[in-house]
Amino acid sequence: ELKVEQNPLFLSMQEGKNYTIYCNYSTTSDRLYWYRQDPGKSLESLFVLLSNGAVKQEGRLMASLDTKARLSTLHITAAVHDLSATYFCAVVRYSGGGADGLTFGKGTHLIIQP
Amino acid sequence: SQTIHQWPATLVQPVGSPLSLECTVEGTSNPNLYWYRQAAGRGLQLLFYSVGIGQISSEVPQNLSASRPQDRQFILSSKKLLLSDSGFYLCAWGRGNTEAFFGQGTRLTVV
Numbered sequence: 768e769l770k771v772e773q774n775p776l777f778l779s780m781q782e783g784k785n786y787t788i789y790c791n792y793s794t795t796s797d798r799l800y801w802y803r804q805d806p807g808k809s810l811e812s813l814f815v816l817l818s819n820g821a822v823k824q825e826g827r828l829m830a831s832l833d834t835k836a837r838l839s840t841l842h843i844t845a846a847v848h849d850l851s852a853t854y855f856c857a858v859v860r861y862s863g864g865g866a867d868g869l870t871f872g873k874g875t876h877l878i879i880q881p
Numbered sequence: 882s883q884t885i886h887q888w889p890a891t892l893v894q895p896v897g898s899p900l901s902l903e904c905t906v907e908g909t910s911n912p913n914l915y916w917y918r919q920a921a922g923r924g925l926q927l928l929f930y931s932v933g934i935g936q937i938s939s940e941v942p943q944n945l946s947a948s949r950p951q952d953r954q955f956i957l958s959s960k961k962l963l964l965s966d967s968g969f970y971l972c973a974w975g976r977g978n979t980e981a982f983f984g985q986g987t988r989l990t991v992v
Contacts (some may be wrong), residue, residue, distance in 0.1 A: 800981060809971060809986045810925075850928050855924065859959075867938060868927040869973075869981055 769794045769860045781880055783845050788875045789827075790839040790856035798859040800837045800869065801830050803852045810855065824849035848877045853877065887972045887984030892953035894991055898946075900959040902987050904923070904972030907953065912974040914955040916947055919969040931955060967991045 770793040780786050790799070798817055802810040814823045816839060817834035823830050827850065829842045839856055853876045857869040884907045894900060906912050916928040927940045929947035937947050944963050948956045955972055969988050977982040 802983075807988075810983045812982065857925075867913075867932075868930045868940070869917075869925075871925040872926070873924040 769858060769870045771858050771870050771872040773854075773856055773875050775875060776873055777876045777880045779880065780843075782847055782877070785842050785845065786802075787855055788841040788843075788856075788877075789819075790841070790872055792837045792858045792870075795834070795837075796858045796860070797834065799832050800857045800859075801839070802857065803842050803853045804855065804874070805852050807816050813854075814867055814874045845879060848881060851877055883974070883975055883982065885972060885982055885984045887987060891988045892990070894962050894989065895992055896964055897961045900957070900962050900966070900989070902957040902970055902972075902989075904955040904957075904984055905953055906955075906974045909953070909974070909976070911952060912948060912976050913977070914953055915973040916955065916957050916974065917971045917973060917983075919971065921968070925971065929957070939981050962991045 772791045774789050800815050801813040803813050804810050812832040816830060819834040821832045827844045832839045841854060853874045855874045857873050858872045860868055860870050913932050913983040915930045917925045918928050919925045929937055929939055931937050931949045934949055934952055935948045937949060944966055945957060945959050967990050969986050971986045973981050
């Protein structure tokens with residue numbers, strides 16, 4: 768059974784600081800997603816990482832994937848209040864019929880204070 | 882471009898009443914379609930997925946069912962809602978190595 772663990776689950780930080788969210792998964796997968804969810808809203812796709820060593824950056828967010836370690840990180844640089852949200856990582860699960868959905872971590876609730 | 886529509890946005894239903902949530906995708910053909918549920922303050926759980934018309938796979942035993950009557954239409958149903966069915970229901974589509982795109986969600990409250 769594929770398990771996805773995120774940590775921390777809750778993070779309160781000050782503007783201007785850097786921090787990293789970690790996502791570990793238990794079985795082999797070649798696709799990992801990061802999503803952002805604002806309160807009461809749906810999921811917004813941030814990054815899709817498709818190969819070992821993949822690194823993607825968008826603004827103050829950078830995501831990386833190490834498939835050998837089964838680890839992805841989401842790094843926040845010089846945080847700003849607008850980045851406050853819940854961040855989910857998700858890993859594709861495969862069965863005999865192909866890709867059959869995403870298994871999500873529990874999410875990291877990020878609060879960035881002025 | 883591809884878009885995904887989900888409705889209604891919010892729904893309040895009494896216990897024991899039926900449910901029908903609809904999701905449609907535009908701008909693509911033969912997508913994989915998914916229903917997820919997010920209970921209050923919790924992560925997302927995959928409920929159903931479909932790789933084609935009439936093909937439904939269920940992830941967990943539950944009070945819900947899904948159907949795919951057309952290529953780009955995915956329906957989530959229940960004959961009799963339970964209090965535990967309350968949550969935020971999200972439809973998503975994906976294919977191959979593309980990202981999984983989510984609809985705007987339906988917030989269901991069973992009272």
